[in-house]
Amino acid sequence: MRSPVRVGFDVSPLLTEHAFPPGMVRLVGELTDALERRGELEVVRLSPPRGAKLRSWRARELPRAVAEHDLVGLHSFTSAFPWRGPGFRVQTVHELPWLHDVAENADLAHRAWAALGPIVADRVLCGTEHTARDLRRRWLPGANRIVVCPWGVGAPFAVEPPPGEVDEIVLGEYRLLEDPIVLALGAVRPKKNLDALLAGASVLARRGSARLQIVVTGRETPDLRRSLGLASKLGLSSAVSTLETVEEQHLPALLRLATAVSVLSKSEGFGFPVLEALGCGTPVLVPRASAQSEVADGHGIEVDATDPESVADGLARALAEREELRYVLPERARELSWDRCAEQVEGLWRELAP
Numbered sequence: 036m037r038s039p040v041r042v043g044f045d046v047s048p049l050l051t052e053h054a055f056p057p058g059m060v061r062l063v064g065e066l067t068d069a070l071e072r073r074g075e076l077e078v079v080r081l082s083p084p085r086g087a088k089l090r091s092w093r094a095r096e097l098p099r100a101v102a103e104h105d106l107v108g109l110h111s112f113t114s115a116f117p118w119r120g121p122g123f124r125v126q127t128v129h130e131l132p133w134l135h136d137v138a139e140n141a142d143l144a145h146r147a148w149a150a151l152g153p154i155v156a157d158r159v160l161c162g163t164e165h166t167a168r169d170l171r172r173r174w175l176p177g178a179n180r181i182v183v184c185p186w187g188v189g190a191p192f193a194v195e196p197p198p199g200e201v202d203e204i205v206l207g208e209y210r211l212l213e214d215p216i217v218l219a220l221g222a223v224r225p226k227k228n229l230d231a232l233l234a235g236a237s238v239l240a241r242r243g244s245a246r247l248q249i250v251v252t253g254r255e256t257p258d259l260r261r262s263l264g265l266a267s268k269l270g271l272s273s274a275v276s277t278l279e280t281v282e283e284q285h286l287p288a289l290l291r292l293a294t295a296v297s298v299l300s301k302s303e304g305f306g307f308p309v310l311e312a313l314g315c316g317t318p319v320l321v322p323r324a325s326a327q328s329e330v331a332d333g334h335g336i337e338v339d340a341t342d343p344e345s346v347a348d349g350l351a352r353a354l355a356e357r358e359e360l361r362y363v364l365p366e367r368a369r370e371l372s373w374d375r376c377a378e379q380v381e382g383l384w385r386e387l388a389p
Contacts, residue, residue, distance in 0.1 A: 039074065039075060039076055039077040040076050040077065040107055040384050040385060040388050041076075041077040041079060041104070041105060041106050041107055042076050042077065042078065042079065042106060042107060042108060042109070042110055042384055043079045043081045043097070043100055043101065043104060043106040043108070043109045043110065043122075044063075044067055044070075044078055044079065044080055044081060044109075044110045044112075045081055045082075045093065045097065045109065045110065045111045045112060045113070045116070046063055046067060046080045046081065046082050046112075047081075047082050047083055047089055047092075047093075048060055048062075048063045048112060048113070049063055049064055049082065050082055050083070050085075052085065052086075053089065056221075057221075057283075057307075058305070058307040059112065059113070059129075061307060062112060062186055062307075063112045065187060065189065065373045066112075066186070066187070066373060066376055066377060066380065067080065068373075069187075069373040069374055069376065069377035070377045070380065070381070072377075073374065073377055073378070073381070075377075075378075075381040075385075076380075076381055076384055079100075079104050079106060081097060081100055081109075083096070089115070090115070093111075093115055093116065093117050094117055094119075097109055097116075097117040097120070098117045098119065098120025098121065098122075099120075101120060101121045101122040102121065106122055107122055107123060107384070107387070107388035108122035108123030108124055108125065108157070108384070108387065108388065109122060109123075109124055109125070110125045110380075110384075111124070111125060111126050111127055112127050113126075113127060113129075114126060114127065114128050114129070114145065114148035114149055114152060115148055116148075116152075116156065118151060118155045118156075123157045123158075123384075123387045123388060124155070124156045124157055125156060125157065125158045125159075125160060125383065125384075125387075126148075126152040126156040126158070126159045126160070127159070127160045127161075128148075128149050128152055128159055128160070128161055128166060128170055128304075129161075129162060129166065129304035129305065130166050130169075130302055130303060130304030130326070131149055131166065131169040131170065131173070131302075132226065132302040133145075133146065134169050134173075134302075135301055135302040136301070137225070137226045137301050137302040138225075139224060139225070139226045139302075149170065149173070149174075150173070150174060152170075152180075153170065153174040153178070153180055153181060154174070156180065157180065157387055158180055158181075158182055158383055158387065159180050159181045159182065160182055160183075160184050160380075160383075161181060161182070161183050161184070161304070162183075162184065162185055162186050162304055162305035162326075163183065163185065163304065163305055163326040163329045163330060164183050164329060165304075165325065165326035165329050166304045166305075166326060167181050167182075167183045182383060184376060184379045184380065184383075185305075185330070185371050185376065186305055186307070186310075186371070186376055187310075187371050187372050187373035187374075187375060187376040188307070188310040188311055188313075188314045188368050188371055188372070188373070189314075189372060189373050191284075191287045192287050192290065192310075192311045192314035192315050192368065193287070193314060193315065193365070194291070194314075194315060194316040194361060194362060194365055196287070196288060196291065200288075202288040202291050202292050203292070204288075205285050205288040205289055205292065206292065208285065209278055209281070209285075209289075211248065211250065211276060212248050212276075214245075214246050214247060214248040214274075215245060215246075215247055215248065215294035215295075215354060216247075216248050216250055216289075216292060216293040216294055216295075217232065217236070217247050217248070217249050217250070217293065217294060217295045217296070217297055217350065217353075218250050218252070218289060218290065218293045218295070218296045218297065218308075218312075219232055219249060219250065219251045219252070219296075219297045220252050220253075220296070220298075220308045221252060221253045221308075222251050222252075222253065222259075222262075222297070223251065223252075223253035223254060223255070223256045223258060223259040224253075224256065224258055225258050225301075226300055226301050226302055226303075227299075227300050228299040228300055228301050228340060229251060229259075229262045230262055230265055231299045231340045231341070231343075231346055232249065232297045232299060232320075232346065233249070233262065233265055233266050233269055233271060233275075234269070234343035234346065235338075235343050235344075235345075235346025235347045235349065235350055236249060236269075236271060236274065236346075236347070236350065237269040237270065237271060237343065238343045238344055238346070238347035239347040239350050239351060240270070240271070240274075242347065242351075244350075244351060244354065245354060246274065247274055247294075247350070248274060248276060249266075249271070249274055249275045249276070250276045250277075250278060250289075250293075251275065251276070251277050251278070252277075252278045252279075252280075252281050253277075253278075253279070254279050254280075255277070255279065259277070263275065263277075286311070287311075287315060290308075290311055290312050290315040290317050291315045291316070291317065293312070293317050294317075294318070294353055294354060294357050295317065295318045295319065295320060295336075295349075295350060295353035295354075295357075296308055296309075296312040296317055296318070296319045296320070297319075297320045298312075298319055298320065298321055298327050299320060299321070299322055299338070299340040299346070300322075300325075300327065301322075301340075303325065303326045303327050304326055305326055305330060306321070306326060306327040306330055309321060309327050309330045309331050309335060310330055310367070310368055310371060311368075312364075313331065313334055313335075313364040313365060313367050313368045314364075314365055314368035315365075316360065316361040316362060316363075316364050316365055317357075317361075317364070318335075318336055318352070318353040318356065318357060318360055318364070319331060319335045319336065319364075320335070320336050320338055320346065320349045320350070320353070321335040321336070321337055321338070322337070322338065322339070322340040323337045323338065323339060330371075331367065332367055332370075333367075334363075334364050334366070334367040336349045336352055336353060337349075
């Protein structure tokens with residue numbers, strides 16, 4: 036019987052004080068849990084003490100942990116990793132937004148880590164071929180180190196709520212109407228492209244379609260206020276609701292209650308809402324030839340996000356086919372389980388440290 040490979044995992048995104056995006060927190064928590072449950076790797080969770088600066092902790096303390104814990108290497112869920120020190124190193128690059136005219140996470144530090152990884156890291160993980168292709172195009176010499184490992188989805192993102200729970204209670208919790216809901220999760224930043232959804236909804240309204248309720252989640256930002264101004268100009272003010280916070284336990288219910296979920300981001304490395312919506316049996320709008328459409332793999336409603344008529348067509352299709360698709364869409368979610376993701380990570384580390 037072979038002994039488990041002992042690997043250090045940087046789980047700092049799980050510390051709430053560092054305010055990592057929800058998708059990143061989900062990835063780190065679900066994948067490390069799956070790896071520990073399977074037991075093929077000996078997972079050593081590494082996180083900084085409260086108040087420590089992440090940059091110096093990664094550069095100084097993580098390499099020391101390799102010797103102290105007898106590790107074969109370090110696995111980073113972010114593009115930042117200790118590029119010097121003993122042991123193998125696995126980096127994760129989520130997206131290269133600057134290649135898609137998006138300013139968010141496009142600063143010099145992000146660009147430098149994306150450039151350094153294929154040169155220094157032993158393997159570079161990407162959640163989609165879309166991101167891997169961007170990375171290979173820029174740093175061809177390190178292309179053989181780049182590995183595509185789609186992330187996963189699991190409970191509680193399912194077609195039916197847990198026994199004894201009623202989803203509709205959530206409508207009252209957040210004071211939502213019973214009009215068909217289109218969810219735009221976290222669409223308070225420019226890259227999330229809320230304006231494309233609003234333009235499409237305006238076209239649909241002019242066609243005389245059923246009234247929609249666009250629900251935008253996330254804290255108020257100048258960009259959200261600007262988009263709300265656009266909604267007013269388009270005559271959609273009363274159709275847009277904002278939820279600053281959605282409790283984690285309520286998200287699956289909201290997804291199940293929605294008629295559609297809009298993930299029309301201009302740049303995305305994976306797009307957890309795509310897979311989570313599919314798991315709940317809810318149609319999801321995705322841009323053509325994007326990371327989101329790759330994740331949906333034919334199960335999403337693909338639109339041209341630059342064309343309001345195309346977005347309106349997508350919304351109309353979601354309205355018409357919602358119930359028909361309810362038990363078809365989860366097929367894609369079942370293909371991308373966290374166990375499948377963990378198995379691929381195990382294979383990667385067995386390859387590095389047989």
